Amino acid sequence: MNTARPPIHPWRLILASASPRRRQLLQGLDLPVEITSVEVDETPPEGMPVQEVAEHLARKKALAWTGDLASDQVLITADTTVVLGEVLLNKPVDEADARRMLGLLAGRTHHVHTGVCLRHMRGMLSFTDVAAVSFRAMTEAEIGYYVERYRPLDKAGAYGVQDWLGHTTVERIEGSFYTVMGLPLHRVYSALHGLHP
Amino acid sequence: MNTARPPIHPWRLILASASPRRRQLLQGLDLPVEITSVEVDETPPEGMPVQEVAEHLARKKALAWTGDLASDQVLITADTTVVLGEVLLNKPVDEADARRMLGLLAGRTHHVHTGVCLRHMRGMLSFTDVAAVSFRAMTEAEIGYYVERYRPLDKAGAYGVQDWLGHTTVERIEGSFYTVMGLPLHRVYSALHGLHP
Secondary structure (H helix, E strand, C coil): CCCCCCCCCCCEEEEECCCHHHHHHHHCCCCCEEEECCCCCCCCCCCCCHHHHHHHHHHHHHHHCCCCCCCCEEEEEEEEEEEECCEEECCCCCHHHHHHHHHHHCCCEEEEEEEEEEEECCEEEEEEEEEEEEECCCCHHHHHHHHHHHCCCCCHHHCCCCCHHHHHHEEEEEECHHHHHCCCHHHHHHHHHHCCC | CCCCCCCCCCCEEEEECCCHHHHHHHHCCCCCEEEECCCCCCCCCCCCCHHHHHHHHHHHHHHHCCCCCCCCEEEEEEEEEEEECCEEECCCCCHHHHHHHHHHHCCCEEEEEEEEEEEECCEEEEEEEEEEEEECCCCHHHHHHHHHHHCCCCCHHHCCCCCHHHHHHEEEEEECHHHHHCCCHHHHHHHHHCCCC
16 A cells, blocks of 8 residues: 555544544545544524524534544534425434435435534634435335335435435436535545645 | 345346446445456547447447346446547556546546446347536646555546545536446436336
8 A cells, every 4th residue: 555645734633423424435535534423412493594504513513522632633523414495304203204205305306415614723614515416206116115225214314325225316416426425525625725733 | 134125127237347336336226236347449439429439338348248148137338438528538558647637637527428238138228327527626746646546547537536536626526426436327227127028
């Protein structure tokens, strides 16, 4: 294995996320990554526009973290929401709810919002990246198969773009695939460039 | 593990491709997949429009395969090309060529064409899926890092959308991420629906 260093800055990253997808993605930047987690109440504040929820929760997670940051460390938190029209689809509460959500998404285009917060010693910044995702129509049998086989109860909108449903049903994305997976890596990378230890 | 069967037809697939990415993707359809390979001269015919090359090569690979197909088997072949304007970017011949290609792609939008051929006992069908991919600008240091660390000499256009370059540099895709990876799975799945053993 080649040991060339990535041509960016000296940051060490701390990812506060329980998502194995985010952990795997962030490691794709070739920077040192430490993993931690943080618990917050993810209920959106009443009356908040659905487009703002993901970034709000990412900031809330960053503020809830109680560890110490060295001058070369950046804490990264994120939250992903699925928005259909003006409706927020959270994680389904059970399999029936997952089937209901997929029935809503089938044959339509929805938006995935991933909010990201970068916290460092001198402050924090945050942003939202949005991607449009178009599903083809689905049969009841397909929805039933997916929910039974993949049990997408831990996923906003009840699907994973990197599994069977993403493989067979997503016709088109406009934006970043990685935003749909849960972390807009290109924007994390750019934002790190803008920080000065 | 749940043993629910996918809600489609009884096809068994044979993938003739040396690409580990295509192999992994096709297995994502939850159908039985057998792997084989086929060798063809991938030089495009003189004068062929660049937009037609991928599908032409996919058909050529399907025709070059000499195995037997049972009535429930489908042979799948594919080819992926990177097209910038009217210029076809093949696999780079060496690291300098890879740096040259990435220099051309940086800060611009190009198109990835994946041609797919499905051959079965009674005939074959083929199609092309196209996705637009936008790169941000890159520094020489970034290009150098990527080529040295990832040696993308086996990849059309000298990059992989699923590795460091895809993570840090691809700002936007319009179309299917899996087409950029080398196999538009949603279209393979739909095409299988249209076949009748």
